[in-house]
Amino acid sequence: MHMILNLESTFRPVAGPEMAAECKIFSGGEPHIRIISEVPAGTAVTITHRLNSFEAFGMLCLAVDALQRMDAVISKLIIPYFPAARQDRVMVPGESLSVKVYADIINRMGIQKVLVFDPHSEVTPALLDRVTAVPNHAFIAKVLEQINTSVQLVAPDGGALKKIYKLSEYLGGINVVECSKRRDVKTGKLSGFEVFAEEDLKGKDFLVVDDICDGGGTFLGLAQQLRKHHVGKLYLAVSHGIFSQGVDELAKYYEQIFTTDSFRNIEHGQVVQISLKDIL
Numbered sequence: 001m002h003m004i005l006n007l008e009s010t011f012r013p014v015a016g017p018e019m020a021a022e023c024k025i026f027s028g029g030e031p032h033i034r035i036i037s038e039v040p041a042g043t044a045v046t047i048t049h050r051l052n053s054f055e056a057f058g059m060l061c062l063a064v065d066a067l068q069r070m071d072a073v074i075s076k077l078i079i080p081y082f083p084a085a086r087q088d089r090v091m092v093p094g095e096s097l098s099v100k101v102y103a104d105i106i107n108r109m110g111i112q113k114v115l116v117f118d119p120h121s122e123v124t125p126a127l128l129d130r131v132t133a134v135p136n137h138a139f140i141a142k143v144l145e146q147i148n149t150s151v152q153l154v155a156p157d158g159g160a161l162k163k164i165y166k167l168s169e170y171l172g173g174i175n176v177v178e179c180s181k182r183r184d185v186k187t188g189k190l191s192g193f194e195v196f197a198e199e200d201l202k203g204k205d206f207l208v209v210d211d212i213c214d215g216g217g218t219f220l221g222l223a224q225q226l227r228k229h230h231v232g233k234l235y236l237a238v239s240h241g242i243f244s245q246g247v248d249e250l251a252k253y254y255e256q257i258f259t260t261d262s263f264r265n266i267e268h269g270q271v272v273q274i275s276l277k278d279i280l
Contacts, residue, residue: 001040002075005067007033007049007059010265013078013276014046023059031059033066041071048078052242052263057083057102064109074109080117080134080262080276081240086212088123103127117262117276118211118239121159135163136239137170138279140209143237143258144171146272147207151235154208156222157181164209177206179222193225201229213238213259215245223253247271 003019006012019037026032039045045067049060064074084098106114107129114128118136125133144151152175155164161178168174178196195201206226208219213236223234233255241259243266250257251270258272266273 001042002044002046003037003039004046004048005035005063007047007056007063011048011050011261013048013080013261013280015277016046019045021063025055031055031062033059033062035063035066035070039067039070039072043070043072044075045072046076046078047074050261050263051079051081051083051102054083057105061105061109064111068110074111076113076115077106077109077111078115078280080115080260080280082116082119082124085120085124088121099124100127115280117260117280120211134280135166135170136209136211136237137167139239139258139260139274140167140207140237141171142274142278143207143235143272146258147205147235147256149205149233151205151207152177154206154222154226155179156208156210156218160210163211167209177201179225181218181221193221195222195225195229197229201226201231203230203232205233205235206231207235207237208254209237211238212240212242213250213257214242216243216247216250219250220253223250227253241266241271241273 004016005019021036022034024032051057083102087098090097113130115132117134119125119133125131153164153168154177155161156179158180164176168176180194182192219236234253235256236254237258239260240263242263247257247268256270256272260274260276
């Protein structure tokens, strides 16, 4: 017997028989869960969740404990956005290696398989036991179907180069334009962008591809720099749309912004959200 526990009601990335659970937050701030469905001993369970807060992570921990106390087997954990994946190295003294903290806790849960989508770097899958890392290839292929015109790919910085060339190969060899940015590791402030292009970019359309959009400063600065090359239309595709500063400023530069529902649901006239159930 196999069942699915979706810990967020608006996030259902896989199909199958769902179990019912009551999730709430006590007045003191503590998460609480009670599994309502009958769960025979030995039932295989897939848990899905969007880990967009430490509270959400706490709910996951409680869900795993509750199910294991019912003698269920957690066969799969689907957490597309892996928390703290950007904190995958200690840049200045006194910082935590946050991604390892999350990974260590999940590794101790005894889950048979953990699935993450487009991890920020190779550090996350390296730290997780029994992990499946799904690349952004199918997502970008769907994006290109929707754009339905010839575009070149843009790598926003050096960290994205390895992944974007693998993506280009998957897509049949789409041309890649490389870019760079400078960031102060102590303050996090961006100080400049550069576009490396041997050819004339004038009038050509481009798709900027990255894994995460948080405040959007990278993509605003990059769009401004690309405009200096008199490019045509700009499109943006990010696997995990946090959009902590909204999307209105980005929408001034990008014709359309594509993302998935890995982090949250978003509605905006220029945002196209592709469901992970069509990708995973």
